Amino acid sequence: MPQRNQFEKVQIIIYLHEGLSVRNVAHTMxxxxTTVQRIRNKWETDETIGKRKPTGRLKITTEVEDNALVQYLEQNPFHVVRAAIQRTDVPGSRPTACRRIKESPLKNYVATKKMILGNEQKQARIICALNNILRENWDRVIFTDEKVFQSTNNGQIRVYRRRRTRFNENFVNNSERSGRFSVNVCGWLSYYGPGYVG
Structure with a gap:
């Protein structure tokens, strides 16, 4: 239903004071x-035709405190909310802090996990790609990869970051090889599509 402007609301109240019925006012305007009844009821109870002032509780934090909370998490994306509250002295509870963070550009994601590559490894991969970029007969090449199932569960690491920054090095959970027991499952992909592991 479209909102009536102030002039229309005033005119409706005038017609009602002049003795016109709700039906006649609705027809004239x-x-x-129901619109006429709503405006009449509001005028009789609040003596106003404007919007009622909000009655909700005031925010316990200031804009400066909210910014400090968000800036702390931008600088320490792997820290939890409780640590951010303690370091910034932001008043209020953890749910309050979480609401302030949700109002910001930051979102809480599971951190992308990547192996740490040394400079020599990075350089070797670039050289390999450049040497093979013009290679023919790619339909005769098979690419393989593996998924590692570990004997222990490390759990998910979460991070606060902005959208479209998933692979930014500041937000990536770098992992290193360890001596844990693991089972490797291999798969492969060719020019014609995914393959099957026997």
């Missing part, structure tokens, strides 16, 4: 009867 080309509005629904």
């Amino acid at each position: 080309h509005v629904n009867k």
